[in-house]
Amino acid sequence: MSTCATASRDLNEPLAGTAATARTWLLLEQPGPWGAKALTSSHLDPEVGRALERAAEGTGVRVALIRRPGRHADCHAPTRHRVYIAHTAPGRTWLRGQVVDDPRQLLDLDFTALGAGEHGGFGTPHTGAPLALVCTNGKRDRCCALLGRPLAAELASLGEEGVWEVTHLGGHRFSPTLLVLPYGYAYGRAGADAVKEILAAVRTGRVVTEGCRGSSAWERPGQAAELAVxxxxxxxxxxxxxxxxxxxxxxxxxxxxxxxxxxxxxxxxxxxxxxxxxxxxxxxxxxxxxxxxxxxxxxxxxxxxxxxxxx
Incomplete structure (x- = not known):
């Protein structure tokens, strides 16, 4: 069966300048199934999801749900949620994490300040492995499930500690797609060996350009220009x-x-x-x-x- 990812790969569609644009990412752990619009069609209270969407609109913050790789039964409803916030502008990059009891707590954040790179003391600095976020939302596009979920599972089995599944990174036809934080570079058509190389580079403050779609800190012309330089x-x-x-x-x-x-x-x-x-x-x-x-x-x-x- 032909897929959008197969067609894009066969036609050698370029990757540069196709990353989602967001200077700041807010990632909320929500296990269980995700619908096409995950913030309002998952086990997250849809009223909270809608409120987060409204709060982020026009601020430069993008909100996404994350979950650990593996099976996601309907009955899995956590009592606590891991939250990460990352700002990706060069020279002001940071990644901070916190565990919250209720996602409603996130509505108290100053989203305008977050988009401008001010964390306001949220959580604590993340000192662990870089985050490898693999899009796996099959309800959004089946390529994300067919190609993304096996990649996330393989990376986890190889011992990569920062691997999470994420709801939507845009560009289904470039599946499997990946966002790496704290620096915010996105990748397409990613394989496990390539991702391991990408994460090894991030640990030493470097960027791998092969397979890179661009930095989410910039609009798409800027993404392509920066990669070209x-x-x-x-x-x-x-x-x-x-x-x-x-x-x-x-x-x-x-x-x-x-x-x-x-x-x-x-x-x-x-x-x-x-x-x-x-x-x-x-x-x-x-x-x-x-x-x-x-x-x-x-x-x-x-x-x-x-x-x-x-x-």
């Missing part, structure tokens, strides 16, 4: 690059990527449509998903004027 320069330090500003509108942008050491690059990004048409999700109609093509990468150099002396 990493590829062109070989820079793999997680916090080294940032998107300084983006000029233009679809279908063409000029993105300035800045290095922590002061260097800058101007990257021309063009939006095109993926051809031939393919389904963006299983069971969906054929379409031409937007793709971000990097047209040029140029380092910005400033000539230093000659010193003029007078006698």
């Amino acid at each position: 990493r590829t062109a320069t070989g820079e793999d330090a997680a916090g080294a690059l940032s998107v300084a500003h983006t000029d233009g509108t679809a279908p063409r942008w000029q993105v300035t990527v800045a290095h922590a050491d002061g260097r800058r690059w101007r990257v021309l990004v063009a939006q095109g449509g993926s051809l031939p048409p393919r389904p963006e999700s299983c069971g969906g109609t054929l379409g031409s998903p937007a793709r971000m093509d990097v047209v040029a990468v140029r380092e910005i150099t400033h000539e230093i004027p000659a010193t003029v002396t007078t006698e």
Whole structure:
């Protein structure tokens, strides 16, 4: 049976510039089954789910449910919930965790401040393994279950401690999809060996660019531009690059990527449509998903004027 992931892979659809956009992630543990819109169709009280959606809207915070890999029986209703909040902007990256008795407690958080990178003392700094979040929500798209759940189970069996299943990362056709925190880089068509390499790099503050969809800290043109600069320069330090500003509108942008050491690059990004048409999700109609093509990468150099002396 053909799937959207099979079609995307066979057509070699590019991954760069396809990550979900969120500067801050709020992850709430909720075992059991998830519906297509998991915040309001799971064992989480749907009123709480709707309230979290409203609180996050327009703040730069994305809320998702997580659960440990394995079977998820309907009767599994935890008395306590693990919560993680991560901010992914380079130079201000943090990941903090806490256990809450009632998810309603999260509604007391200042979502605007969280989106701006202020944690307000929530929880404690996460000092364990980086989080590997694998999308497994089969109710959203069957590829996420068919490809994501086996990947999450395999990683857990290999002893990767930070593995969680997550409700939705976007881009079903790139399944299995993965988000790695604290740095917020997303990956597609991920296999267990590749993920182990990605997590090993994160432990030493580095980014693997192969299979990378981009950093969730940036809009999609910025994601593609930053990855292009990493590829062109070989820079793999997680916090080294940032998107300084983006000029233009679809279908063409000029993105300035800045290095922590002061260097800058101007990257021309063009939006095109993926051809031939393919389904963006299983069971969906054929379409031409937007793709971000990097047209040029140029380092910005400033000539230093000659010193003029007078006698």
